[in-house]
Amino acid sequence: MAAKEPSPDARRRSLAPLSRLLPYLKHYRGLVAGAIVSLIIAAVTTLTLPIAVRRMIDHGFNGVETGMIQGYFGMLVAIAALLAAASALRYYFVITLGERVVADLRRDVFAHVTKLSSSFFDTAHSGEIVSRLTADATQIKAVVSSTASQALRNTIMTIGAIVMMVVTSPKLSSMVIGAIPIIVLILVGFGRSVRAKSRHAQDMLAQASAYAGEQISAVRTLQAFTNESMVVGRFSAAVDRAFEAARSSIMARAVLTFFAIFFIFASVVAVLWFGSRDVLTGAMSPGTLSQFLLYAVLAAGALGSLSEVGGDFAQAAGAAERMSDILEEVPDVGAPSNPQALPAKALGAIEFRQVSFAYPSRPGMPTLTDLSFAVRPGETVAIVGPSGSGKSTIFSLLMRFYDPNAGSVVIDGVDLRHADPIDLRARMAVVPQDVAIFADTAGGNIAFGKADANQDAIEAAARDALADTFIRNLNHGYDTQVGERGITLSGGQRQRIGIARAILRDAPILLLDEATSALDAESETLVQTALERLMQGRTTLVIAHRLATILKADRILVLDGGRIVEEGTHQTLVQKNGVYAKLARLQFEHGADAFQAAE
Ligand SMILES: Nc1ncnc2c1ncn2[C@@H]1O[C@H](COP(=O)(O)OP(=O)(O)OP(=O)(O)O)[C@@H](O)[C@H]1O
Numbered sequence: 294m295a296a297k298e299p300s301p302d303a304r305r306r307s308l309a310p311l312s313r314l315l316p317y318l319k320h321y322r323g324l325v326a327g328a329i330v331s332l333i334i335a336a337v338t339t340l341t342l343p344i345a346v347r348r349m350i351d352h353g354f355n356g357v358e359t360g361m362i363q364g365y366f367g368m369l370v371a372i373a374a375l376l377a378a379a380s381a382l383r384y385y386f387v388i389t390l391g392e393r394v395v396a397d398l399r400r401d402v403f404a405h406v407t408k409l410s411s412s413f414f415d416t417a418h419s420g421e422i423v424s425r426l427t428a429d430a431t432q433i434k435a436v437v438s439s440t441a442s443q444a445l446r447n448t449i450m451t452i453g454a455i456v457m458m459v460v461t462s463p464k465l466s467s468m469v470i471g472a473i474p475i476i477v478l479i480l481v482g483f484g485r486s487v488r489a490k491s492r493h494a495q496d497m498l499a500q501a502s503a504y505a506g507e508q509i510s511a512v513r514t515l516q517a518f519t520n521e522s523m524v525v526g527r528f529s530a531a532v533d534r535a536f537e538a539a540r541s542s543i544m545a546r547a548v549l550t551f552f553a554i555f556f557i558f559a560s561v562v563a564v565l566w567f568g569s570r571d572v573l574t575g576a577m578s579p580g581t582l583s584q585f586l587l588y589a590v591l592a593a594g595a596l597g598s599l600s601e602v603g604g605d606f607a608q609a610a611g612a613a614e615r616m617s618d619i620l621e622e623v624p625d626v627g628a629p630s631n632p633q634a635l636p637a638k639a640l641g642a643i644e645f646r647q648v649s650f651a652y653p654s655r656p657g658m659p660t661l662t663d664l665s666f667a668v669r670p671g672e673t674v675a676i677v678g679p680s681g682s683g684k685s686t687i688f689s690l691l692m693r694f695y696d697p698n699a700g701s702v703v704i705d706g707v708d709l710r711h712a713d714p715i716d717l718r719a720r721m722a723v724v725p726q727d728v729a730i731f732a733d734t735a736g737g738n739i740a741f742g743k744a745d746a747n748q749d750a751i752e753a754a755a756r757d758a759l760a761d762t763f764i765r766n767l768n769h770g771y772d773t774q775v776g777e778r779g780i781t782l783s784g785g786q787r788q789r790i791g792i793a794r795a796i797l798r799d800a801p802i803l804l805l806d807e808a809t810s811a812l813d814a815e816s817e818t819l820v821q822t823a824l825e826r827l828m829q830g831r832t833t834l835v836i837a838h839r840l841a842t843i844l845k846a847d848r849i850l851v852l853d854g855g856r857i858v859e860e861g862t863h864q865t866l867v868q869k870n871g872v873y874a875k876l877a878r879l880q881f882e883h884g885a886d887a888f889q890a891a892e
Pocket residue numbers: 415652654655660678679680681682683684685686687
């Protein structure tokens with residue numbers, strides 16, 4: 294994914310990716326219209342204020358029409374009320390719109406990510422995807438809400454105020470308008486440097502947070518190696534670097550503030566100087582001078598803000614691009630337009646026909662070569678082989694996480710390429726080596742096997758998986774939070790939750806990846822018994838690491854270097870004295886006695 298990212302410069306220049314947000318805005322035309330209307334009302338009301346001020350000064354203070362001053366104050370209060378109402382409405386519409394659009398975008402990106410195929414995740418970093426859903430989405434929210442409305446408001450204000458300046462006094466405006474480009478250029482130049490420095494500060498902070506996140510997630514290792522002071526030292530150095538970067542950005546902003554205020558006031562003083570001469574000569578009324586001054590201040594303020602929002606737009610364009618990159622990612626493995634239905638009554642027959650496969654991230658290196666085997670409904674087949682021989686890859690192809698490069702994988706007579714992956718996976722239950730436990734309750738974790746399962750079904754599955762007793766002994770039984778990654782559970786307990794989940798799923802095909810990590814004898818027996826119950830009446834393919842499992846299998850496939858090198862029962866393979874016999878002696882040492890007995 295990183296390779297596809299355009300350079301930061303290219304990203305800064307192009308605002309085009311923001312147009313990808315338009316379809317989202319279209320769903321909320323009412324909010325958009327409300328925002329624009331209230332924005333225009335607020336801008337126009339602000340622009341009428343100087344006129345009111347002029348009329349008040351020229352007519353209210355001249356001693357002749359003093360009665361009118363009351364009327365003008367009344368009018369000013371009415372204008373203020375309108376301005377306040379329009380601004381409040383603008384805030385409501387614009388912020389709601391921002392939140393709504395970003396919520397939709399987040400939902401779509403997440404939904405799309407869940408559908409992407411394994412080859413995408415082989416190269417993508419999950420942390421990066423999450424940061425797109427959080428940090429990038431937040432930047433987009435800022436643009437859709439405040440930045441876009443600020444830009445629009447300030448554009449209307451700038452144009453409106455300049456027009457009104459010209460209308461009020463063409464002579465003074467020619468002077469001011471001539472000076473504006475110079476001031477803007479200086480401010481924009483400074484603004485760039487401020488932005489570059491603040492971006493640097495953000496990066497430094499991100500580094501510090503990433504370091505903290507990594508260490509917190511591995512806090513047990515950190516404490517076990519008593520590296521607390523080293524880690525704290527590194528973190529505080531990272532935080533200090535972030536602080537220094539922030540200070541440099543704050544300094545630049547302070548200098549910018551100095552120049553911005555100085556230039557604005559200097560130009561106001563210059564206008565006052567020239568204007569007051571006209572007022573003294575009677576060429577201009579004091580009210581007109583005040584009106585002009587107010588317009589000049591409004592124009593300067595609006596222009597200043599406009600120069601700031603440019604950077605925010607560029608950042609959000611980058612964020613929008615990163616999010617739409619994900620939306621444009623097409624899954625390698627998807628449902629065909631007319632998927633072939635699997636037989637209504639699932640049999641659980643599996644067949645690999647001359648399958649060859651290389652992972653997309655390593656195209657030149659075949660992982661499976663010309664692999665053919667069949668598993669009859671209800672049969673239990675054990676796959677054994679040295680580490681890296683391709684055992685897990687067989688499972689990945691069966692679940693259609695990848696498609697083979699040659700040959701076909703067939704379930705119940707249907708080539709998986711022609712089937713809908715959702716339909717297909719519904720017929721399988723998987724118990725992986727390392728059962729994924731979510732930060733949820735014990736019951737919730739089992740229910741991951743079947744989202745609509747009721748409490749009785751969950752408890753029945755837990756009983757069959759021999760997990761019921763330990764779950765009931767937890768503080769709140771099935772409602773106990775088991776912590777992120779199941780940190781509060783033992784290895785054997787995690788596995789039994791995984792087995793309960795598979796029992797609940799009640800699928801005709803069972804894919805079992807036996808854990809390699811040794812459990813104590815008691816847990817081992819529990820897990821083994823639970824697995825045997827689970828395997829009853831189902832087609833089971835098991836990546837076997839234990840002799841006990843192998844002995845119970847109907848057949849053994851021996852895999853080496855992505856090929857099936859031997860096939861048979863334990864007895865026949867041992868007699869053959871080939872790859873299996875050697876592997877069995879080395880790998881199943883802890884079952885050596887059983888091995889001897891079986892021989
Ligand atoms: N996602 C992947 N992308 C690229 N190569 C992979 C991927 N997964 C596995 N491989 C490679 O494919 C080969 C077979 O891996 P596989 O996981 O199927 O082996 P295994 O027999 O299950 O090993 P183990 O018993 O150690 O789990 C290995 O060389 C491995 O490095």
